[in-house]
Amino acid sequence: MIDVHYWPTPNGWKVTIMLEECGLDYNIVPVDIGGGDQFTPEFLRISPNNRMPAIVDHAPLGGGEPLAIFESGAILEYLAEKTGKFLPTDTAKKYQVLQWVHWQMANLGPMMGNANHFKNYGKNIAADPKQLEYGTKRFVGEVDRLSGVMDAQLSVNQYLAGDHYSIADIITWPWAFLIGRLIDDSSWETFPHLKRWVDEVGQRPAIDRGRKVGLELRDQQLTEEQEKARRELLFNQTNEKVRAAREQAAQANS
Ligand SMILES: N[C@@H](CCC(=O)N[C@@H](CS)C(=O)NCC(=O)O)C(=O)O
Structure with missing residues (x-):
């Protein structure tokens, strides 16, 4: 267990x-x-x-x-x-997947976390809203750039690391599907290949089951x-x- x-x-x-x-x-x-x-x-x-x-x-x-x-x-x-x-054993294919896993860990996750902090959470923390402006611009800009990186990759590949669904997709999807909510929903129009992948992967039953785990823990008054x-x-x-x-x-x- x-x-x-x-x-x-x-x-x-x-x-x-x-x-x-x-x-x-x-x-x-x-x-x-x-x-x-x-x-x-x-x-x-x-x-x-x-x-x-x-x-x-x-x-x-x-x-x-x-x-x-x-x-x-x-x-x-x-x-x-x-x-x-979800991780090939062939060396070249394995590192094709792992480079995207590390990309998510070092790029998309931290940049989205910081963008969300400055754009949303910060309102309740910063004494002066002006303090949030530079951080919001910097991190939302990075999320926009990273969305473009994924969009280009997904314009020529079905999945992030190539032809097969892998831990690169599993680790990236839980952040990527929130990009519209973070920037704004119209931003999906700029990233059609990313949107195609978000929708396709989002239909997998395991994604739905995984995302529902413990949601009730958040219901705190x-x-x-x-x-x-x-x-x-x-x-x-x-x-x-x-x-x-x-x-x-x-x-x-x-
Ligand atoms: N790089 C870490 C990030 C984990 C992370 O930031 N977790 C947050 C929640 S999403 C947390 O535990 N925060 C607790 C805290 O800030 O003290 C990972 O991917 O496992």
Whole structure:
């Protein structure tokens, strides 16, 4: 059985979609990131960067002790290796897929996260809306550029890494389908090949099942004060604050 330390967000969906695609059994362990679960000593032992998703495989590839993995890219590579699915073994084809997996991890995910932060979340945080303008322009501009990169690739390939559906598609789709919502819906007209792929891949049953996992976890009735505390915890992290949260959690646990 595989424990998935999870919250329903695009990075979390990558893992539930992959598990659904592979038909593997898994058990969801909620990590309420607004409530601070990512700072518990148990979670930090698995994921020292205080970010979900992370997995613990109790019957790991090669046997032995339970195996813990953080970072969604590493998790998908591991699950592909474990099942022999969605990652070719031929060297050239394998690296065709892996270069797009790393592209997503280093480019689309972080740029969309930052664009969303400045464009949407920032309104509730910045004292002066003018502070948001440069960040919004920079990161929305990057998302626009990256959408063009995918559109060009998908104009000559059915899938991101070529002819076959792979972990490159699984890792990218949970962010890419939100591009219209982030920039604006008319931007799909600029990226017709990307839109074709978003729609086609979005019809896979495993995508739908993976995205529905734990959606109810978000149904929390929160006061304005609680919302504010969650924003403070998520968007104001420094070494000092994270260290204090870690120490507090360790003390509460001892
Ligand atoms: N590169 C990481 C990113 C993970 C990530 O940013 N997770 C966010 C939620 S989408 C998180 O756990 N945030 C908790 C926090 O900011 O403390 C991955 O792909 O696994």
